[in-house]
Amino acid sequence: EAARLQLRGLDTHVAGVEAYSTLGWFSDPLLSSMLRRNDEQLAALIFHELAHQRLYLPGDTAFNESYASFVEREGLRQWRSSRGLPEPDGQGRARYRQLVELLLQTRERLAGLYASGRPEAELRALKQAEFVRLRQRYRVLRDAHWDGDRRFDRWFAQPLNNATLVPFGLYDRWGGAFAALFERSGGDWGRFHAEVKALAGQPADEREAVLLGVER
Template sequence: MLVPCLLLGLTGCADTRYYWQSVAGHFQLMQAARPIEHWLADSTTPLALQQRLKLAQDMRRFAVTELHLPDNASYHRYADLQRHHVVWNVVAAPEFSLTLKTWCFPVAGCVGYRGYFFEADARAEAQAQRAAGLESSVYGVPAYSTLGWMNWLGGDPLLNTFIYYPEGEVARLLFHELSHQVVYVPDDTVFNESFATAVERLGGALWLARQAGPQAHQAYADFDARRQQFRLLTRKTRNRLQQIYTSAKLVGTDQATQATLKYQAMQDFRVAYAELKTRWGGYSGYDAWVAQANNAAFGAQAAYDELVPGFEALFVRAGRHWPAFYDAVRQLAKSSKHARAQQLKQWAIEQ
């Protein structure tokens, strides 16, 4: 996920208020960040946080030496923002489509979300989208990437919003955000996020295999098992909704019928989720997402996993060699948006 507005071109914001909340929010974060060494030398820093910061330092070195991710200023500082999320994203989509509304900025191009440092602003934007006739959703984000543009100011910091995640998840998150500094293609959110997700999955698995202990393995296994089951459920529902909308266009189904079919699909989704929660012993980590699930939420999730199998197949084709993989992705990025998506899908099939 990318920083809203500030690094996407200072003249590219749709309105002055959005520009200023981006500037204020990002610099508030930068001011709160201190070098990890300072936190470790501070006697008031809790032991649990010290241990996590040391672990994050190991992950950062691993990212450079093993995954060949950028060796720069990012993730050598830490900030406690005194809140659960660093930004809140707003996504929006039509009533009978999973295609996200896009907001366009210089440098980053068009993306399928709009990020806010203040939750109230995000909620207000979501309401505005609903007033315009779109379905909208707001979700909190634990970290974002500045694409390396802020390394001269100290780089992207570690944050309290994710530092206590399961060990494997912290590693994946760092690898994901750093990968945005390796390859980023304007106007193609699905390509960028799927690439970063592939790096986090491959790199995270490598970290767990080489660096983590049995306890971390088990904690992450439990966490990831629930995530994979939830993603499978959402993917099935997303495909079902897409089929409803596509079929309606082909045969001319009226909106009332579409609405009925959509309602049933969403009801089935929530029933299936309740069954998953029972199997999980009541784990409620996805309750907030499910409560506001709609076309916008399902459309946003697609960006993070749609092309991942293709990137994983490309990694194998590159001999599981990270520099060769990154070079192949850069070369692929030169193709048209449609051509590179089709190529990735074809590689996934062939794998």
């Protein structure tokens, strides 16, 4: 399929995933790839995928993934607390957020280029220049601000194109809004899930307005 899309001049990205949800249609699979995770990582994965099984809104990936990602983070925090473990180290998440911001900035600049009406050959050259710039900015972030933390080097070692940038921002787009909804629900999971379900039933523009409002 990727080859057919490439023949049409489209960027493609083929990658594996460690887990997925069937959204309640079948028993979710337990895959050997999950066993590479430690207990904490496995618990986070289960929280995330069970959230998808509980609620899934067709056609709104950012809503679905932000919701599941919040359930994962808060579920993991409570899981650790129930075992007398300290709060998770926020450094890794903070660095991931910085990386996502860097990638989203690149995506915005590329969108501006594609809307500029420049000749195709010029756009292709400018596109490649943006990816060179992205790699340079990442190295500065890694070496000057992250003490040489190389955890994202493998991702940057692959060929980069439009398709590789697509997932970023979807899993965290409404993270702050769902955190605010959870707080507004008094930390009660039942009330929280009911409020999210009601929100999912609203038209897309009204739903986004609510999310923007609570996020502030």
